[in-house]
């Protein structure tokens with residue numbers, strides 16, 4: 001039994017939380033017990049849930065492992081992550097998803113839910129064993145070829161039909177491949193000035209529109225990964241207005257950063273730290289994404305934590321790998337983009353970073369409101385500090401953060417996974 005003293009649930013009045021057997025037993029003022037943790041007036045949120053994490057194991061343990069990736073997640077306030085399927089081997093069989101699931105049970109500092117590939121080897125030619133992955137010990141409910149788009153409309157239709165049998169969802173990385181051949185950054189005035197091959201918004205929007213229509217046609221669930229353009233927001237808003245079963249995510253970096261950083265930034269021009277898929281877009285896109293997250297058109301924030309070793313990032317722009325780490329900065333970036341701007345309060349953050357992602361992933365023991373009887377998955381967060389981002393302290397094996405040197409608000413004070421602290425005073429337990 002443990003008492004977490006002096007916390008403000010969703011930013012409310014200070015209370016104490018009594019935890020017993022991994023569950024919230026009681027919430028109220030003046031609780032006492034033999035073992036206490038001082039919350040120091042921090043905000044208490046239900047443990048964060050990420051729908052989109054690249055843990056890189058098996059295959060690229062030089063970039064990240066289940067252990068380091070989930071340590072990074074815990075430091076960011078997460079109690080569950082969905083591990084993307086683009087590993088080596090690809091997570092396209094019951095055997096591989098069970099391997100990742102077992103690594104999670106053994107080494108993880110948060111729950112690990114493997115995402116299953118939609119197609120064999122992410123090659124877009126034949127459907128993977130979706131049913132076998134759903135029935136496996138990993139009980140996969142989210143399927144994605146993330147990193148690649150399921151661009152064949154017939155395969156996408158079949159996948160959407162297939163997952164209905166077990167209430168699964170297809171999470172699409174929306175990128176029309178022919179329109180983005182050789183693409184290096186957002187197509188616009190900056191790419192024109194820099195002479196880099198552009199990545200047009202329509203390449204994302206065309207796939208999202210098609211997939212919304214397909215999901216409606218077969219009556220299935222579609223989730224749109226990392227929405228990055230204002231036009232995508234309009235399409236999703238339209239699909240939702242029809243009552244179709246479409247959800248969407250936005251990354252923290254697409255809520256804060258813009259494509260002109262490729263031209264001019266504190267770390268110089270053409271710095272591949274800003275190279276990411278989908279690319280950073282324009283200020284108008286950022287404003288549309290923020291408004292969409294605030295009004296619920298975009299359902300959740302997902303990190304797309306994408307670790308890469310130094311040699312894959314610190315190279316010339318065209319050769320550099322795409323992606324950014326994000327687990328340890330997500331809450332701070334979202335505070336900066338959404339709370340400091342008055343667009344969301346802490347209850348809104350809890351919905352979009354815990355409750356709804358758990359619902360989309362069909363996780364029963366995560367994303368529950370902090371009340372008696374709920375699993376004690378709790379994140380304590382102090383929003384009042386502002387500090388310079390220093391990746392040297394990160395638990396991730398990789399350092400490819402675009403925020404280094406920036407000053408961001410907030411700090412994760414503690415994370416509890418079913419009552420067990422994974423982070424205390426900002427440090428891994």
Ligand SMILES: [Zn+2]
Nearest residue numbers: 146147173225
């Ligand atoms: Zn992706």
